[in-house]
Amino acid sequence: MAVPAFASVRPSKPDLAVFISGVTSMGLEMLAMRTLAPEFGNHIYTVGGILTVLLAALSLGYWQGGKRAAVATNRQMSWLMLATAAYVGVVVFASDILLTYTSTLALPARYASLPAVIVLFGPPTYLLGFISPYAAELSKKEGTGEASGHVYALGTIGSIVGSGATTFVFIPALSIDGIGLLFGLMLVGTALILIVPELPRRPTAASVLVALALVGAAAGGPALFDIDHRGEVVYETQTPYQQLEVIDNGGERTMYLDGAQHSALDLDQPDRHVFTYTKYFHLPMLMSDDIEDVDRVLFIGGGGYTGPQDFADQYNATVDVVEIDPSVTDAAEEYFGLEDPEQSDDINVHATDGRQFLQRTDETYDVIVLDAYKKEQVPFHLTTVEFMELVSDRLADDGRFHANVISAPNGPAAEFYRAQYRTVQEAFPDAYSFRTSDSNNVQNIEIVATNDDTAFDEAELEARNDARAETMGVDLGSAIDNRLDEPNTDDAPVLRDDRGEVDSLLDPMLGQRYVIEESADDGGGGTEADTEPAEPSAAITADSNHGARATLVG
Structure with missing residues (x-):
């Protein structure tokens, strides 16, 4: 049978x-x-x-x-x-x-x-x-x-x-x-x-x-395609989340995620901020009343861990990093000088989603840095007012929140920036934004929000920068000069969990040139980049007139 x-x-x-x-x-x-x-x-x-x-x-x-x-x-x-x-x-x-x-x-x-x-x-x-x-x-x-x-x-x-x-x-x-x-x-x-x-x-x-x-x-x-014009590919892999490449070009090492630049290291001067926007990560410290009181910092998004390592070196603070992709952390350890997190006293790594981490932790942070956006890939659950309120709850009463937003400062390609700014305003008393390039192209725009009433003006920020530049290890004078006026958000939506509007807001940026300013020295700032149209997916590096370079990604 x-x-x-x-x-x-x-x-x-x-x-x-x-x-x-x-x-x-x-x-x-x-x-x-x-x-x-x-x-x-x-x-x-x-x-x-x-x-x-x-x-x-x-x-x-x-x-x-x-x-x-x-x-x-x-x-x-x-x-x-x-x-x-x-x-x-x-x-x-x-x-x-x-x-x-x-x-x-x-x-x-x-x-x-x-x-x-x-x-x-x-x-x-x-x-x-x-x-x-x-x-x-x-x-x-x-x-x-x-x-x-x-x-x-x-x-x-x-x-x-x-x-x-x-x-x-x-x-x-x-x-x-x-x-x-x-x-x-x-x-x-x-x-x-x-x-x-x-x-x-x-x-x-x-x-x-x-x-x-x-x-x-x-x-x-x-x-023909064995030659990578970005430089020498020293490591590449497919992770469960993305394609990861580490490429050396001259004296600089860059991490690419799905073909986009995410972190860079000067092999001869490891302390130099290759990308200008990573210097701007120190803006929350500039706005804190006392740097010595900053004990706990959270980075959502690790990349090459250039930001977290910089904070661990400059401040007497414990730095938690939420990086969802363990392969990115492994690459940072192997190629970007990250100390083994299991043996580090300064940096703790959590391989999970940023929002889930905040929901589950009972830790209170003095500074939270959100660095998890890509030009055309933005996790919408990290943009909404519900998420911003969660961030505010996990910050100290005088805590600071920093979001690295990729958008244009004005024009049609600024829709995402204006919506994100308005959403941040819903959860925080005060918000400030800083452009990283003098151009009007898509770029890194840094939004800093405070958990208490602050109303900083340019003069106060300049005075704080003069007093703290040595302690912070960076001069933020150029960042202060690049402060943006509050955008007009009357027609901008407040992003919410129940409305998936992020993709439509990113739509005007598709095919637009993305400018990543690159500093020539640690004290330099961003410079205006060439704004002529580029072919889609072309990557161009143009020398500027002021000792810095702007990497233009179409």
Whole structure:
């Protein structure tokens, strides 16, 4: 009795084909997000574009497959699997070339990723769409309804496995090319199983050739793209959250997250603030009544830990850092001089979400620095009035909050800045903002809010800077000069948990040049950068007239 029971549940060859097509189609979808993020960002338009294109390709495959299903065979499904595997090899080998060419097409920024998605991931997804109707036609189930339901269930289970395995196992453990190779070989293996035991010569030979091509594609891409014009890549990895790279260029080391600069270190002068905005992190200390009373500081977002290390060196304070990505902390320890947090007396690291940490901790902080935003990737739950009120609750009565906001100071691209400023005002008595560049481009705008009434004017800030510059280790005179007038927020929304408005506010910044001012010495400030239009995704470094550089990221 046991043998017939087992045989009745043993999957057939079409069942296996449906399951593997589900695994690879959803796996490729997850892989598409990681492949495109460094070039186009990981914002809602990239994610939405991937979902739209791949669902359309899958639907077209279902339709075409249904029309041809009457003549379906296992051998035809084997050829479909091999064709899909071959195209995955093309993606592995030439994704950099295709991304570069498609990114130069003259499209509005919100649609810029669509050609890349169509070219890279549309064809393999379309081919996989044929498998389900073919398998339903070949199914031994009685009736159309039972066969269709069986195929839908197997395909969905495969998609669940593909999504979960790619997200929680493959991406943390393998490179993008390695994951593509794995999916390709999985398809080749399934293609062979579909034709056993006969193993006809042509599909068998094709399977061997495709497998060899996949291995060759993963082993190395075109020589043109072995050269990184940003400098020497000393470390790179795919983390569960993002692509992480450490790149040396001349005497400077920079951490890139999803292709965007996040921290920099002068290898010859480690104490120098390479990026001007990291100097501005000391503004809360300038506004504190007594630096010696600042005992506890929290950074939400670690990056290369240049800010937390600077605070630990300059002040007699314990610095807590919430960095959600442990790989970022490991890279900071290996390449940016961070002391082993488990052995440090000054810096404590917490690998969790910033808001969750604040909800769970009973610690009170004198200064909280929020440095978790990217130009086109802003965690909305760290922008809302509910979050700002939570920050205020975790601050001392005279505590200071500092937010590193990426936006333009005025114009259409300033919508996010104005909304964030108004939201901060809802939770704090006083707020101040400081631009880091003399240009009107998208840049780092520092918002400092106080938990008590302060009303600092420029003269008072200058007097405090004169008295404290040596103690703080930085001269904030240029920051004070760059103080912005309070923006007009009459038409700006208050950001709330129940309204996801952040993406629409970031929309005007898509495709705009992002300026990161770079100081030539520790006492210098930001300078005005060239504001001519740049091609999307181009990175330009321009020498200024005042001894500093501005890194311009399109």
